[in-house]
Amino acid sequence: MANRNTQLLNASCDKDVETALHILRAGGLVAVPTETVYGLAADAMNAAAVQGIFAAKGRPADHPLIVHIGSVAQLEDWASNIPDIAYQLAAAFWPGPLTLILDKAAEVPSAVTGGKSSVGVRVPAHRVLRELLQTARMGVAAPSANPYKRLSPTSAQQVYSQLAGRIDAVLDGGPCAVGLESTILDLTGAQLQVLREGPITARQIAALTGRAVLTPLQHDVAVPGNVAVHYQPHTPLYIASRRQILAALQERGSAIACVFYADTAGLTPTSIVRSLPERKASYAQQLYSTLHALDGMGVEAIWLERPPSAEGWGDVNDRLRRAGNAL
Ligand code: TXA
Ligand code: MG
Numbered sequence: 001m002a003n004r005n006t007q008l009l010n011a012s013c014d015k016d017v018e019t020a021l022h023i024l025r026a027g028g029l030v031a032v033p034t035e036t037v038y039g040l041a042a043d044a045m046n047a048a049a050v051q052g053i054f055a056a057k058g059r060p061a062d063h064p065l066i067v068h069i070g071s072v073a074q075l076e077d078w079a080s081n082i083p084d085i086a087y088q089l090a091a092a093f094w095p096g097p098l099t100l101i102l103d104k105a106a107e108v109p110s111a112v113t114g115g116k117s118s119v120g121v122r123v124p125a126h127r128v129l130r131e132l133l134q135t136a137r138m139g140v141a142a143p144s145a146n147p148y149k150r151l152s153p154t155s156a157q158q159v160y161s162q163l164a165g166r167i168d169a170v171l172d173g174g175p176c177a178v179g180l181e182s183t184i185l186d187l188t189g190a191q192l193q194v195l196r197e198g199p200i201t202a203r204q205i206a207a208l209t210g211r212a213v214l215t216p217l218q219h220d221v222a223v224p225g226n227v228a229v230h231y232q233p234h235t236p237l238y239i240a241s242r243r244q245i246l247a248a249l250q251e252r253g254s255a256i257a258c259v260f261y262a263d264t265a266g267l268t269p270t271s272i273v274r275s276l277p278e279r280k281a282s283y284a285q286q287l288y289s290t291l292h293a294l295d296g297m298g299v300e301a302i303w304l305e306r307p308p309s310a311e312g313w314g315d316v317n318d319r320l321r322r323a324g325n326a327l
Contacts (some may be wrong), residue, residue, distance in 0.1 A: 258274070
């Protein structure tokens with residue numbers, strides 16, 4: 001696992017994409033671009049390759065992985081007893097940031113599902129990855145390409161700096177367009193349950209299906225991997241009001257980094273005084289990359305202004321709750 005020679009491959013170069021596929025077919029580990037975050041991929045039918053993911057990430061073996069496929073036509077390769085609603089959701093939201101939890105097909109290795117009888121599946125929206133999976137009719141198991149509990153990467157450079165030497169290649173497909181992990185929706189029970197909030201909201205799912213959708217605060221499915229402490233930068237992160245941040249700045253000055261919401265509170269933006277966009281989609285797209293950048297600045301803490309708690313901001317607030325300390 002350690003001391004692998006990590007190749008940097010370019011997703012806009014056909015030969016590099018072929019190399020990535022070759023490595024995956026041979027049981028290797030390739031970090032791949034998706035629209036949400038970079039994933040650390042292995043051939044999902046190759047149990048030994050999948051075990052390599054857990055070793056590279058330092059992730060506990062009972063945490064199930066998401067299988068990424070090229071199109072809904074591959075769904076029966078991975079899931080069984082597929083309800084009609086799965087096809088309805090797939091037609092509306094795939095390719096895209098929605099993971100469906102379904103009964104697993106018999107052939108799916110238990111290394112992928114953490115020993116569970118269900119499997120998570122999605123069709124990612126990054127064109128190059130999707131075409132690779134479609135052409136090869138392959139499914140890749142891929143958690144976010146970060147060491148266990150750390151921030152998910154939204155660029156190839158972030159993957160490389162966290163996992164170089166532990167994986168075989170990084171396929172650089174540019175910055176992730178969405179920037180936050182997919183919504184996870186459990187279809188195995190009598191009621192629809194969102195297990196992890198994401199870019200596709202419970203309201204959108206309810207509107208499409210006409211069914212009630214339980215949200216994370218209403219369910220208590222113990223899912224390994226759905227842990228309270230998660231997605232953390234190394235530097236302590238405080239989620240605070242603008243007033244609290246301005247007070248902290250007065251006291252600590254440039255010893256701390258600040259991230260304001262929508263504008264910089266009259267301060268001049270610098271490498272450690274930042275702002276994130278007002279619109280939710282752009283905010284989400286830039287959140288992890290901003291935290292990654294500040295995490296490398298050697299400051300004693302990062303203070304981030306609490307974003308809106310309005311409808312549609314659920315996934316952002318979920319990740320911030322896990323990544324930081326509320327003040
Ligand atoms: O956007 C995403 O979902 C990204 C990209 C790479 O696709 N992937 C990602 O994977 O965030 P990961 O492993 O960091 O998070 C997957 C989550 C975990 O919390 C895991 O517990 C849950 O999915 N999960 C996977 N299979 C499951 C299953 N069968 N039942 C319940 N939860 C499951
Ligand atoms: Mg993750």
